[in-house]
Amino acid sequence: MAYDESPTARTLMVLELIQNSPGITAEQLGDKLGxxxxxxxxxxxxxxxxxxxxxxxxxxxxxxxxxxxLRLPPLMFSTTEALGLVMAVLEGPRGADDPVENALxxxxxxxxxxxxxxxDAVRRVSARGPDPGARTxxxxxxxxxxxxxxxQRRIELYYERCPGEGWTMDVDPWAVVVRRGRWYLLCxxxxxxxxxxxxxxxxxxxxxxxxxxxxxxxxDPLASVEEHxxxxxxxxxxxxxxxxxxxxxxxxxxxxxxLEEIDAGHTRLLASTDEPDWYxxxxxxxxxxxxxxxxxxxxxASRALGRRLLEASSCD
Numbered sequence: 001m002a003y004d005e006s007p008t009a010r011t012l013m014v015l016e017l018i019q020n021s022p023g024i025t026a027e028q029l030g031d032k033l034g035x036x037x038x039x040x041x042x043x044x045x046x047x048x049x050x051x052x053x054x055x056x057x058x059x060x061x062x063x064x065x066x067x068x069x070l071r072l073p074p075l076m077f078s079t080t081e082a083l084g085l086v087m088a089v090l091e092g093p094r095g096a097d098d099p100v101e102n103a104l105x106x107x108x109x110x111x112x113x114x115x116x117x118x119x120d121a122v123r124r125v126s127a128r129g130p131d132p133g134a135r136t137x138x139x140x141x142x143x144x145x146x147x148x149x150x151x152q153r154r155i156e157l158y159y160e161r162c163p164g165e166g167w168t169m170d171v172d173p174w175a176v177v178v179r180r181g182r183w184y185l186l187c188x189x190x191x192x193x194x195x196x197x198x199x200x201x202x203x204x205x206x207x208x209x210x211x212x213x214x215x216x217x218x219x220d221p222l223a224s225v226e227e228h229x230x231x232x233x234x235x236x237x238x239x240x241x242x243x244x245x246x247x248x249x250x251x252x253x254x255x256x257x258x259l260e261e262i263d264a265g266h267t268r269l270l271a272s273t274d275e276p277d278w279y280x281x282x283x284x285x286x287x288x289x290x291x292x293x294x295x296x297x298x299x300x301a302s303r304a305l306g307r308r309l310l311e312a313s314s315c316d
Contacts, residue, residue, distance in 0.1 A: 007043075010035070014043040015066075018054065019109065022065035029064075066109055080143040118146045121176070137183045137201040142176065144206040145185055149173040152212050154190075158205040159198055166204065169196075172213035175221035176200065179229075186221050188213070197228040226254040233272035235297045237279065241267045243288035251286045276301035 010033055017032060018024055029040035044064060047054050053067035108116050148155050155173055160166035171187040178184075183200035237257065241248050248259050248267040256279075257271025269290075273279040280301040283290065292299050 007046075011043045011046050014040065015047055015052065018044075018064045019066055022109065023057070023063040025063040080139050117150050118143070121146055121150050135182075135201045137199075137203070141203055141206060142183065142200055144208075145173055145200065145203070146176050148206070148208055149175055152214060154209040154211040154213055156207045156209060157198075157203050160202050160204050170209070171196065171198075172215070174215045174219060177221050177225045179222065179225055184225050186225055195224070195228075197225050223254055227258050230255055230257045230271045233274045235273055235276055235295060237269070237271040237273060237295050237298055238293045239269040239271075239283065239290050240293060241269060241286055241288055241290040243267060243286075247288065248286070256282060273298070277305070280305045 013033060014029055017029060021028075026037045026040045026044070029043070030037045033040060033043075044054055055065050055067040057063060057065070108120055145155075152172075154170065156168060156170050158166055158168050169192075170190040171185075172190070174186045174188065176183065177186055185198045185200055185203065187196050187198065188194075189196045240262070242265065244265060245259055245261040245267045248269070252259060252269060257269050260268040260270065262268050271279075276295075276297040280298060283292075283302070284305075292302060
């Protein structure tokens with residue numbers, strides 16, 4: 001009998017198929033194994049007899065999936081270890097078919113619920129593609145932040161902007177967000193009575209408090225962080241675009257600023273930048289007339305860009 005035809009080998013293949021494709025049906029399992037649907041169900045029963053928590057979902061979209069709590073040594077992680085793995089994977093761009101991404105998904109699916117909830121919270125609010133010089137924060141601090149965020153518990157933290165300069169803050173940790181390799185804490189600061197975005201690598205201590213919180217119901221963590229990052233730079237920007245806000249949103253990514261509707265045919269872009277030359281080039285993606293208001297640096301950069309484009313298009 002060939003190894004891949006043995007009952008033991010097929011049972012293990014069933015486990016792998018269910019891990020890789022949650023929701024797979026007995027019929028689909030049988031097709032992949034080359035056996036009947038009844039035989040596929042028998043292999044599932046063998047897994048259950050071995051205390052592997054295979055769950056069934058009824059209905060036309062039901063199937064099998066691995067339940068929480070499966071412990072297959074050495075896959076037994078603390079929250080810090082599991083989050084450290086997620087942090088390593090998120091350092092670079094990954095596609096849906098990437099084997100590392102698939103392996104991470106498989107591990108998260110079998111982790112106990114408290115650990116899985118914390119690690120998956122980070123995966124869901126991650127924008128891929130690291131910026132040069134991005135610093136990976138301390139896994140222990142990050143694990144604490146994510147744990148208290150998912151538990152909706154207020155914390156006191158010590159934030160060190162630079163060596164020797166820091167302060168203590170009482171915050172509601174709404175979400176930990178990964179954006180292009182940089183880790184941020186989106187929170188409400190009770191110290192400042194304002195929304196804040198803090199770099200996680202600059203948080204040096206986390207102490208849980210007794211109070212709990214509820215984040216805003218319409219909170220989009222990644223959008224909030226990107227909007228904040230677009231508004232905190234040296235040169236303030238205001239641009240009026242002769243187009244509806246829905247059209248402007250196609251041309252202007254959230255990381256470039258905040259869009260406000262003026263009326264049905266006009267939109268205001270509010271932002272800031274340290275690099276007017278770069279920002280002027282990004283505005284050329286707008287496919288409608290626009291006017292730069294009250295930003296001399298950006299106006300001059302746009303004029304210089306226009307001159308270069310005219311010179312480049314000259315036939316002389």
